Amino acid sequence: MAEFVRVASVSDIQPGTAREVTVRDRVLAIFNVDGKFHVLDGICPHAGGPLGEGKLQGNIMTCPWHGWQFDVTTGQHCLTPQICQQAFVCCVEGDDLLVEIPDT
Numbered sequence: 001m002a003e004f005v006r007v008a009s010v011s012d013i014q015p016g017t018a019r020e021v022t023v024r025d026r027v028l029a030i031f032n033v034d035g036k037f038h039v040l041d042g043i044c045p046h047a048g049g050p051l052g053e054g055k056l057q058g059n060i061m062t063c064p065w066h067g068w069q070f071d072v073t074t075g076q077h078c079l080t081p082q083i084c085q086q087a088f089v090c091c092v093e094g095d096d097l098l099v100e101i102p103d104t
C-alpha cells in the first residue's frame, strides 16, 4: 500500500531551488516553484544524471549532465512528448514535506 513519507523540511528548500533525496532506495528530485513543491523521479532517463542537482528556472529544470529539460509540474520532457519522468504526489504538513511512495 502506498504511504506518505517525510522527505525534507520545507524550510530547507527555498523557492527556485531543487534538492535530491533518497527514500526507500528511490532517488527523488524535489523542486520548489514559487512555494509550491513538485517531486519527480530523480534519475534522468537520458543517462542517469541527478535531476535534483539541476538548475530550476520557473517550472523548467535542466539536467546538469547534458541539458535535457523537464517541466517539473508534470514530468514532461520539454522537446520529446514521449518522455515523461515519473511524478510523485506530495503535500506539506507544518515544516514537513511528505511524498507518497508507491509500492514497488
Ligand code: FES
Residues within 6 Å of the ligand: 044, 045, 046, 047, 048, 049, 050, 063, 064, 065, 066, 067, 068
Ligand atoms: S543525463 Fe540528463 S541530460 Fe543526460
